[in-house]
Amino acid sequence: MPLLSAHARHTVSFLLNGTSVQVETDTRLLVTDALRHSLGVTGTHVGCEHGVCGACTILIDGAPARACLTLAVQLEGHDVRTVEGLAPAPDRLNVLQEAFRRHHALQCGFCTAGILMSADAFLREQPNPSEGEIREVVGGHLCRCTGYTPIVAAIKEAASIMREMNEHV
Ligand code: FES
Numbered sequence: 619m620p621l622l623s624a625h626a627r628h629t630v631s632f633l634l635n636g637t638s639v640q641v642e643t644d645t646r647l648l649v650t651d652a653l654r655h656s657l658g659v660t661g662t663h664v665g666c667e668h669g670v671c672g673a674c675t676i677l678i679d680g681a682p683a684r685a686c687l688t689l690a691v692q693l694e695g696h697d698v699r700t701v702e703g704l705a706p707a708p709d710r711l712n713v714l715q716e717a718f719r720r721h722h723a724l725q726c727g728f729c730t731a732g733i734l735m736s737a738d739a740f741l742r743e744q745p746n747p748s749e750g751e752i753r754e755v756v757g758g759h760l761c762r763c764t765g766y767t768p769i770v771a772a773i774k775e776a777a778s779i780m781r782e783m784n785e786h787v
């Protein structure tokens with residue numbers, strides 16, 4: 619990307635959960651602020667704001683990214699997914715979300731959007747993960763409430779349900 623003046627204005631166009639959106643931004647606006655304040659899409663949470671807690675994790679072209687470390691101008695032309703894009707319909711949860719609910723894998727829910735996005739990308743790459751691999755993914759996220767065990771169990775169960783569903787397609 620060429621060097622941009624910090625105060626220059628830009629119009630950034632990208633796909634957000636399958637819909638084309640445009641954001642007017644200066645060069646320094648973070649993706650977290652573009653999503654939450656410019657677009658009103660508030661499912662992506664902001665915790666540490668320096669790449670440690672994982673609360674702000676979104677998918678860019680299918681890969682997990684820390685939205686608090688990404689500039690909105692970097693989204694130009696990309697496919698962005700947030701937690702709002704997981705559920706298949708407004709009144710339905712997806713397999714991973716259902717498993718989180720069954721296993722009580724959230725309490726305050728602050729970490730949940732980020733963990734769901736990392737787990738979503740992970741299970742696409744690794745549909746039959748070991749517990750150790752799941753723990754490694756979850757280890758990239760801070761959760762102060764659950765002790766992680768129900769989160770690991772939920773991801774394990776979601777993986778198994780997804781494998782079964784794929785076998786019957
Ligand atoms: S808010 Fe982005 S990693 Fe913590």
Ligand code: FES
Nearest residue numbers: 725726761762763
């Ligand atoms: S559920 Fe509260 S931080 Fe994870």
